[in-house]
Structures are given as structure tokens and as C-alpha cells.
Amino acid sequence: MIKSRRKLWLFVGLFFSVIILLTLLVAPSRNQLMxxxxxxxxxxxxxxxxxxxxxxxxxxxxxxxxxxxxxxxxxxxxxxxxxxxxxxxxxxxxxxxxxxxxxxxxxxxxxxxxxxxxxxxxxxxxxxxxxxxxxxxxxxxxxxxxxxxxxxxxxxxxxxxxxxxxxxxxxxxxxxxxxxxxxxxxxxxxxxxxxxxxxxxxxxxxxxxxxxxxxQEIEETSNVFAYLLNTTLLIILIQGLVIVLILIFVYNNTLEKKKI
Structure with missing residues (x-):
């Protein structure tokens, strides 16, 4: 049980790490903006x-x-x-x-x-x-x-x-x-x-x-839609893949518990 939770948190951590890394790579630096x-x-x-x-x-x-x-x-x-x-x-x-x-x-x-x-x-x-x-x-x-x-x-x-x-x-x-x-x-x-x-x-x-x-106020009201429109297809696919892997892991882990 504890081991399974550790694996879940490992995948969650991996998911957010990928998101942060991609954000840093895609977003322009402060120096570029200035x-x-x-x-x-x-x-x-x-x-x-x-x-x-x-x-x-x-x-x-x-x-x-x-x-x-x-x-x-x-x-x-x-x-x-x-x-x-x-x-x-x-x-x-x-x-x-x-x-x-x-x-x-x-x-x-x-x-x-x-x-x-x-x-x-x-x-x-x-x-x-x-x-x-x-x-x-x-x-x-x-x-x-x-x-x-x-x-x-x-x-x-x-x-x-x-x-x-x-x-x-x-x-x-x-x-x-x-x-x-x-x-x-x-x-x-x-x-x-x-x-x-x-x-x-x-x-x-x-x-x-x-x-x-x-x-800022106008754009913040539609930030979710703006994110989806401006995010490249590759990033969306990577994020989706990570989410799918997490769901598969959780689903398989649940089945194992039921068998036990």
C-alpha cells in the first residue's frame, strides 16, 4: 500500500516536472522581454x-x-x-x-x-x-x-x-x-x-x-482558452501522455488491490 502510494507520487512529481521544464523552455526569458x-x-x-x-x-x-x-x-x-x-x-x-x-x-x-x-x-x-x-x-x-x-x-x-x-x-x-x-x-x-x-x-x-x-483583466478571464490556443501541439501531446500514464498506473494499482 505504502509502496504504491510512493509510485503514484513519483508519477505526479514527474508530471509537474515535465510541465515546469516545458514552460521554462518555451517561455521567453526576462532579458528577451526587456x-x-x-x-x-x-x-x-x-x-x-x-x-x-x-x-x-x-x-x-x-x-x-x-x-x-x-x-x-x-x-x-x-x-x-x-x-x-x-x-x-x-x-x-x-x-x-x-x-x-x-x-x-x-x-x-x-x-x-x-x-x-x-x-x-x-x-x-x-x-x-x-x-x-x-x-x-x-x-x-x-x-x-x-x-x-x-x-x-x-x-x-x-x-x-x-x-x-x-x-x-x-x-x-x-x-x-x-x-x-x-x-x-x-x-x-x-x-x-x-x-x-x-x-x-x-x-x-x-x-x-x-x-x-x-x-490583464480581460486576458485573465480567458487564460485557459488562450493557453490551449497558444500551446504547441507537441506540448499538449506530452502533457496528455503523462496524464494517461498516471491514469493507467492508478487503474492497474486498483485492480491489483481488488485481486488481493
């Missing part, structure tokens, strides 16, 4: 630049809701949305986002994008706002309108979408905390956003995991 965030104070964060924008009284605020909510809340179509993707973040502009841009909005994406070229990793570029330091070999050689470029291709470029536009930057660190002593970088990004024609600049913190209280 990379590119205006809440991040590390070299790859944007806290210093956000403070810089506030000091110049720019119409900027942090956006901590979903993109769908953004569409519903702002109908004047004069929004500039800045997204700074982290170290390992993958991004793609969706069809829905492109439709939103076409109405007259601007989407600015800072991420690792463009092709790796033979350009020096660290380069300095003279602009109307001072020297801009770029540390990436990535460039875009396609026929989009370049905003900042060198002999190897475009570093920053824009893609016109009807009444709006999408601006791409080949590095997520254009105005990160690490470049606080390179004022040209801060001024360049500020003017890039302010000259886009939007009445308001929103920095997407939702992609970094930051959600305001209202959003």
Missing part, C-alpha cells in the same frame, strides 16, 4: 531614449494593449507605431497591419533585418542630426526608398503603402541605451518618428509582455 523595451535600463533597452523624447515634449506614450485594440481605439489614422524587437524576436508585417498602414498610419520596425553584407560592422554616417553610429553588417539592396544608406545598401528604408508607410531599420539598437553618448542616434530616430506625419507616437510595449491593468 531587450528593446523603454522599461529596459540595460545597454539594449530604450529607457534613456524614451526619457529623451519626453524631455523634448514629443507626443509619445507607451502602448500596452494588443494591436487589435489599437485599431479600435484610434480611428483618425495619424498614428506612428514604433516597434523595437529584441535579441531573438522574429517579426513579419501581417496583412492586417498593412491594411492599417494604408489608411494613413506609419509603422516603424527596428529589428535584425536585411541581408548580411561585407559592410564593416561598425560605421558612422553623417546626417542633418549629427553622426549616426550603426553596428551591423546588414543592408537592404532591394529597390525601396532609402532613408539612410551607404555603398553596401540601405540601412533604413521605407515602403509606401497607399496613404501610409512602413519604415524598416536593420538594427534594433539604433537608439538603445548603449548609444546615449551618441546624440546623433537619438535625434535621428526622434526626427524619423516626428516627421512621419502622425499626431501621436506610440511605442509598442505589448510585444515585450507589458500589459496595462485593463488588458
Amino acid at each position: 531587450s528593446g523595451s523603454t522599461f529596459g535600463v540595460a545597454p539594449d533597452g530604450y529607457a534613456a531614449w524614451y526619457e529623451f523624447m519626453q524631455e523634448r515634449n514629443a507626443p509619445i506614450e507607451r502602448w500596452q494593449k494588443s494591436f487589435k485594440t489599437l485599431q479600435q481605439n484610434y480611428s483618425d489614422n495619424s498614428i506612428t507605431l514604433l516597434r523595437v524587437y529584441g535579441k531573438s524576436a522574429q517579426f513579419a508585417v501581417s496583412k492586417t497591419e498593412r491594411e492599417w498602414v494604408k489608411k494613413g498610419n506609419t509603422l516603424v520596425n527596428l529589428a535584425f533585418q536585411g541581408r548580411v553584407t561585407e559592410a564593416p560592422f561598425s560605421t558612422s554616417h553623417e546626417t542633418d542630426f549629427g553622426a549616426v553610429k550603426i553596428e551591423t553588417t546588414r543592408r537592404n539592396t532591394d529597390s525601396f526608398k532609402a532613408i539612410l544608406k551607404d555603398d553596401f545598401g540601405a540601412i533604413i528604408w521605407q515602403e509606401k503603402q497607399s496613404e501610409g508607410k512602413i519604415i524598416y531599420v536593420t538594427t534594433p539598437y539604433l537608439a538603445a541605451n548603449a548609444y546615449k553618448l551618441s546624440p546623433g542616434n537619438y535625434d535621428f530616430l526622434a526626427n524619423l518618428l516626428e516627421s512621419s506625419g502622425g499626431n501621436k507616437i506610440l511605442v509598442d510595449e505589448y510585444i515585450h509582455g507589458y500589459k496595462d491593468k485593463e488588458t
Whole structure:
């Protein structure tokens, strides 16, 4: 009897160990979330630049809701949305986002994008706002309108979408905390956003995991459904297999007791 209970607790412990391990493997780390965030104070964060924008009284605020909510809340179509993707973040502009841009909005994406070229990793570029330091070999050689470029291709470029536009930057660190002593970088990004024609600049913190209280309450009410929708099939299968093994063990153990 005692031995059987020990086996049961062993399987239960194994079950929860698998769940915890999978959660740790799948969930993004805190460092990944902070990379590119205006809440991040590390070299790859944007806290210093956000403070810089506030000091110049720019119409900027942090956006901590979903993109769908953004569409519903702002109908004047004069929004500039800045997204700074982290170290390992993958991004793609969706069809829905492109439709939103076409109405007259601007989407600015800072991420690792463009092709790796033979350009020096660290380069300095003279602009109307001072020297801009770029540390990436990535460039875009396609026929989009370049905003900042060198002999190897475009570093920053824009893609016109009807009444709006999408601006791409080949590095997520254009105005990160690490470049606080390179004022040209801060001024360049500020003017890039302010000259886009939007009445308001929103920095997407939702992609970094930051959600305001209202959003948290809404999402918590459907967390079970969200979990099932966002959990990969492999994880579901593994969890299901562990549960089945536990049930089989308990069932066989019960039969043995009845025989005795």
C-alpha cells in the first residue's frame, strides 16, 4: 500500500516536472522581454531614449494593449507605431497591419533585418542630426526608398503603402541605451518618428509582455482558452501522455488491490 502510494507520487512529481521544464523552455526569458523595451535600463533597452523624447515634449506614450485594440481605439489614422524587437524576436508585417498602414498610419520596425553584407560592422554616417553610429553588417539592396544608406545598401528604408508607410531599420539598437553618448542616434530616430506625419507616437510595449491593468483583466478571464490556443501541439501531446500514464498506473494499482 505504502509502496504504491510512493509510485503514484513519483508519477505526479514527474508530471509537474515535465510541465515546469516545458514552460521554462518555451517561455521567453526576462532579458528577451526587456531587450528593446523603454522599461529596459540595460545597454539594449530604450529607457534613456524614451526619457529623451519626453524631455523634448514629443507626443509619445507607451502602448500596452494588443494591436487589435489599437485599431479600435484610434480611428483618425495619424498614428506612428514604433516597434523595437529584441535579441531573438522574429517579426513579419501581417496583412492586417498593412491594411492599417494604408489608411494613413506609419509603422516603424527596428529589428535584425536585411541581408548580411561585407559592410564593416561598425560605421558612422553623417546626417542633418549629427553622426549616426550603426553596428551591423546588414543592408537592404532591394529597390525601396532609402532613408539612410551607404555603398553596401540601405540601412533604413521605407515602403509606401497607399496613404501610409512602413519604415524598416536593420538594427534594433539604433537608439538603445548603449548609444546615449551618441546624440546623433537619438535625434535621428526622434526626427524619423516626428516627421512621419502622425499626431501621436506610440511605442509598442505589448510585444515585450507589458500589459496595462485593463488588458490583464480581460486576458485573465480567458487564460485557459488562450493557453490551449497558444500551446504547441507537441506540448499538449506530452502533457496528455503523462496524464494517461498516471491514469493507467492508478487503474492497474486498483485492480491489483481488488485481486488481493
